[in-house]
Amino acid sequence: MRREEKKALAIFGLVLFLWMTDALHLGWFGVEISAPFAALLGAVLVLFPRYGVMQWAEAEIPWHLLIFSAGAYAGGLALDDTGAAEWGVRMLFGGMDLKGVPFGVSYTVIIAVMMYSHLLTTSKTVRTLILLPIIITMAKALGWPPIAFALPAALCIDWVVGLPISGKPNVILFSTNQYSVADNFKYGVLTCTLGVILLVVSGATWFHWLGLTPSFWAVAP
Template identity: 35%
Template sequence: MKGIIGAVLAVAVLMFFVLAPTMEGITVEGQRAMGIFLFALIMWVARPIPIYQTSIIAILILPLLNVVEDQEVAFGTLGFDIIWLMVAAFVLSSAINHTNLGKRLALTLVTKLGTTPKGTLAAFMLANFLVAFLVPSTTARAALFVPLVLVLLEVYKQIPGESKLGKLMTLQGVQNNAFATSMVMTATSAQVLAIGFINQMTGARMGYMEWLMGSIPQAIFSAIVMFFIGYKIYKVKNSLDGLTESKEILKRQLKELGPISDKEKRAALIFAFTILSWATGNYQESWFGFEISTEQTAVISMLLCLLPGIGVLEWKQADIKWDLMVFSAGAYAVGNAFNDTGGAGWMIGGLVEKFGLESMNHSLVALILIFTTVFSHMVFTSKTVRTTILIPTIITLAQTIGMDPVPIAMACSFGIAYTITLVPHSKVNALYFGTGYFTVTDQLKLGLLACAVGSVGISLTYFTWLQFLY
């Protein structure tokens, strides 16, 4: 029923903006672009059809209503460099999963560091952060860690629904997945989408390393603070029966992987090349006379993963989410048209005037935007949809009132990954919830607290580190 109502409302909104007389201060193209933007927005939220199909409709409508002069402009968004970066990230993730390199790292960390329950919690936190570099997929990382958590809790003789350690370990699994994701640009496609909007709308050149360096402080702050808060709330004993047995089970799992294989070594080398190239991007021009961009590096790495004799998997083994690619292309087409025709500026200008934002202290505006972004997942569950709604709006708002749009847009983009308060908000939540160790209420309480801590962490990062960095 929600989907039907949403579809009817979306079409009605579109028809209104197409057929109504042109409003004062906006062009015909800008008004129609606003109608298409709102149509897509309502459809993406209500989901009467899959979100990628809405993007296809939007791409078709743009040239039909003369919002863009040439259909190549709308259709061409599927060839944007940022879309290629998404494809390459999916291939790299598939390569790491296919070779078991991520699992080997996780098992090694837990068996080496998990000498006490507290140490085990810390080991899982560290493992989540390190594996996020290797496995840029939130769901894949959760699928990797949940079985390890279950083995430990079973050996510790923890009872689902009663165990405080079980609650804390699974809830922190949810939260650390999100914190680690917010640190690594390629750890979710929504963050790649956000970087695309920032670069496209501001002329900036933000990439993998700029994201990583900017986001590290807030991610580590949030994880460490919530680690101690959770431990304090649940009062977990730091000595339990079965610790030696649990470590032996995990050691056997690690042993079953066998010696590190040639494929794992090749995957590790390809990944090392990728990180090294991203890390040295700002110096390559002076060193070599040319620069390999973030997107070019990702595509080269993708090719290396697939090349016979060098690579570690075949094309058919790569888990590429093409529906997400099409959705992202549509989001770019609609977002760019809305911005380029002046529709976004007109709408934001009206909001600024109505709420007096132009006279509001910029620091207060930044706090409102950061907290709104982090808690927005309570309304819009999809990270990609929230990115499409919020990041272009935040950039336009910042430009309108005279704020530097890059630091605030980056800070708010870090908050997109915080989908940690309710089970339906992400597949990661569902996987951990399926263990039976925590209730919906448990997650909501600790999740809201973690969102508040994360908002504070992002705000502190914005007012200090990002001002210096960007």
């Protein structure tokens, strides 16, 4: 094993160790080392002058994508911190009068909103913390079991294929320059639409047979 490979393995082991022992950092070091900081420390060690694994000139880093992603994540966090995202979601759902309509209509609307929400905020955590509690509250207000809406909505969290910034793997794939942002958006929206159809069909059949969802034609009392 070459010297550079040994260094890289040692740095990887250090970062992995810090990730696995985060609950013990306060007792050991007096400070808590977060997962992002541990990853940043590993990157610094890899590119450290003279002692690192590689030099800056050898690193082909797509800075434009990193800056783009950082801005998107910052925007998503800002929407959460300021309460703008929650306000927008409440305005959206609050303007929908779903009382008295068949379960299938309410189900389809909620699944569609949840599926396409990743186009507005890239953070899965933000979407989960803001949308799911509102969906559960709405289900209770409409007279439906919360799991009938919340479980299928939760299955939409990982459908982040609409834009290059919607997920970290998207950024890596987009950096190959094999397709444009427009291509990503077009086929991403198509994929999400197929996902909505799949979940709606599952809600009307498989989920219903399992007792998770009522009949799509049922109306809440």
